[in-house]
Amino acid sequence: MAAMTPIERVVASITKKTPDRVPVILYFQSAVQHDLKELDYTWEEALNHPRKLFQAIERQYTYWGADNFFLPVDFRVEGEALGSKVTYKLKCGEGYRMGVVTEWAVNDKSDLDKLTVPDPTKDKRMSVTLEVIRRLAKKYPQVPIAGFVNGPPDTASDVYVGRYPGIFVEMINDPDWVLRLFDKCAETSIAFAKAMIEAGAAAIATVEGGMIDEAISPDQYLKFVVPGHKKIREAINVPYVYHQCENATPFFDIIVNEIKPAVVAFHDSVDLKWAKEKYGDKVVLAGNVSASKAGASLMDGTPEDVLREAKKCIEIGMPGGSFWLTAGCEVHHACKPENIKALVQAAKEYGVYK
Amino acid sequence: MSEELFKAIVEAVVLGKIAEAGNLAQKTLDANIPPMDTVEQALIPAMEIVSGKYDRKEYYLPQMLISSDAFYKAFDLLKTKMPTGAAGGKAKVVIGVVEGDVHDIGKNLVKTVLEANGYRCIDMGRDVPIEDYVEKVAEEKPQFLLLSTLMTPTMLSMKRTVEALEEENLRGGVKVVIGGGPISTDFCKKIKADFYGDNEKEGLKYLNSQIGA
Numbered sequence: 001m002a003a004m005t006p007i008e009r010v011v012a013s014i015t016k017k018t019p020d021r022v023p024v025i026l027y028f029q030s031a032v033q034h035d036l037k038e039l040d041y042t043w044e045e046a047l048n049h050p051r052k053l054f055q056a057i058e059r060q061y062t063y064w065g066a067d068n069f070f071l072p073v074d075f076r077v078e079g080e081a082l083g084s085k086v087t088y089k090l091k092c093g094e095g096y097r098m099g100v101v102t103e104w105a106v107n108d109k110s111d112l113d114k115l116t117v118p119d120p121t122k123d124k125r126m127s128v129t130l131e132v133i134r135r136l137a138k139k140y141p142q143v144p145i146a147g148f149v150n151g152p153p154d155t156a157s158d159v160y161v162g163r164y165p166g167i168f169v170e171m172i173n174d175p176d177w178v179l180r181l182f183d184k185c186a187e188t189s190i191a192f193a194k195a196m197i198e199a200g201a202a203a204i205a206t207v208e209g210g211m212i213d214e215a216i217s218p219d220q221y222l223k224f225v226v227p228g229h230k231k232i233r234e235a236i237n238v239p240y241v242y243h244q245c246e247n248a249t250p251f252f253d254i255i256v257n258e259i260k261p262a263v264v265a266f267h268d269s270v271d272l273k274w275a276k277e278k279y280g281d282k283v284v285l286a287g288n289v290s291a292s293k294a295g296a297s298l299m300d301g302t303p304e305d306v307l308r309e310a311k312k313c314i315e316i317g318m319p320g321g322s323f324w325l326t327a328g329c330e331v332h333h334a335c336k337p338e339n340i341k342a343l344v345q346a347a348k349e350y351g352v353y354k
Numbered sequence: 355m356s357e358e359l360f361k362a363i364v365e366a367v368v369l370g371k372i373a374e375a376g377n378l379a380q381k382t383l384d385a386n387i388p389p390m391d392t393v394e395q396a397l398i399p400a401m402e403i404v405s406g407k408y409d410r411k412e413y414y415l416p417q418m419l420i421s422s423d424a425f426y427k428a429f430d431l432l433k434t435k436m437p438t439g440a441a442g443g444k445a446k447v448v449i450g451v452v453e454g455d456v457h458d459i460g461k462n463l464v465k466t467v468l469e470a471n472g473y474r475c476i477d478m479g480r481d482v483p484i485e486d487y488v489e490k491v492a493e494e495k496p497q498f499l500l501l502s503t504l505m506t507p508t509m510l511s512m513k514r515t516v517e518a519l520e521e522e523n524l525r526g527g528v529k530v531v532i533g534g535g536p537i538s539t540d541f542c543k544k545i546k547a548d549f550y551g552d553n554e555k556e557g558l559k560y561l562n563s564q565i566g567a
Binding site for chain 2: 091216291
């Protein structure tokens with residue numbers, strides 16, 4: 001089979017055709033710090049300047065070899081656009097400081113009524129993201145761009161002073177308020193997603209980071225998590241790529257049958273073989289080389305460990321297509337550069353369709 | 355009468371009825387029931403029920419946190435009427451989330467269980483600088499230092515906190531217990547901490563084993 005471009009490869013996998021090889025898709029989030037180090041930029045300057053952010057993001061394809069671009073690379077964009085304040089003070093190694101929310105837009109529950117959905121073309125950091133997408137789409141039309149929106153609950157924890165502990169308590173005390181808060185965050189994500197698509201994003205990626213198996217029940221997931229994501233997915237006309245953090249197994253059915261994303265990406269705690277057998281014909285599966293727990297191969301292993309684990313994932317996931325090789329979580333700054341390269345190499349070495 | 359009140363407190367805590375838990379705790383004080391009796395015969399059993407429900411997936415974090423709030427409504431009131439040192443007389447614990455991390459639900463749940471079981475917890479909060487832990491350990495001389503993180507990148511802060519205690523000659527006097535999503539027994543050994551607890555029950559069991567409780 002002739003070699004495909006990354007976008008041809010990804011489109012083939014989503015449309016149930018056979019690509020030339022397994023696409024390797026990276027949720028390249030805090031690992032962009034490796035690029036910032038190379039470029040000598042701080043987090044704050046890169047995230048707030050289109051030219052600098054573009055230089056960092058284009059390396060996902062030109063240096064790391066991913067079949068995609070992924071941005072924005074931090075989780076705080078929507079919360080900041082809704083009025084929370086982000087300060088670059090979170091230590092993340094090698095002298096770098098990531099952004100963290102230090103002042104919240106909603107300090108009293110009644111503040112929710114004052115929130116307005118931001119205009120992505122006018123918000124500082126959203127507009128930086130849009131400009132970078134435009135530049136990437138122009139320079140690299142052969143590479144699909146995944147625009148990232150936070151899951152509504154995650155944005156809500158950046159907006160409400162109570163953060164997740166407060167949200168969990170209000171899920172019992174005042175569930176209607178929580179649903180209204182999540183809906184406002186979903187509306188924000190829709191506005192941002194649509195703007196990113198107009199700028200050139202080929203897909204919208206999202207994550208559920210706080211609503212995990214140890215935190216809430218499947219019934220609570222159905223009630224609180226599904227509506228916002230379903231609304232986002234229905235509002236966009238591009239594939240929705242959904243990552244569920246930690247063990248997605250209890251929620252997999254709900255995700256596939258209620259939210260109905262084009263792709264489900266999941267943690268290494270999910271049995272890929274189980275997922276492939278049960279859902280392989282319904283949705284593209286993306287997984288799941290270990291990245292986030294102590295001992296994870298991308299973080300603590302060697303390139304040979306990564307190749308070995310990735311090979312197993314490919315052997316299980318690739319038959320019949322509809323499979324992406326990914327890390328089981330975001331590619332973060334503690335993932336060793338040589339291991340990220342090994343992940344990409346694995347797709348080329350073991351993932352060719354004959 | 356005390357049995358009825360204890361039973362009502364257990365129900366209030368398990369069901370997360372915060373105001374009621376506080377009111378009932380006040381009633382025990384009004385009835386001259388020793389506050390420590392209420393802690394041992396109502397609050398501790400209540401949290402054991404709540405923990406059991408979480409283990410059996412009958413409760414999840416929302417219910418756990420509400421029950422924890424109800425527990426503290428009662429406990430904080432009772433504590434004010436106890437002789438100094440009676441609440442938390444088992445051992446002193448410094449507990450916090452490591453530098454760089456702001457996720458504190460797990461830490462708060464561990465603290466709840468430990469305080470319910472007689473440990474005195476000095477809560478350092480979240481995103482606590484390494485130097486603050488070192489200073490607090492030097493100042494308070496706790497038997498235990500409990501460090502929590504939910505994020506992979508901040509595991510390094512955990513390692514550095516242990517190293518800092520070593521450098522300041524404080525390591526020998528305190529048992530370091532670690533926990534959190536990305537943590538493992540292997541990591542615990544790697545950074546030379548004393549124990550990794552997968553949940554608050556394991557943490558409690560370890561602490562009890564160390565003090566012979």
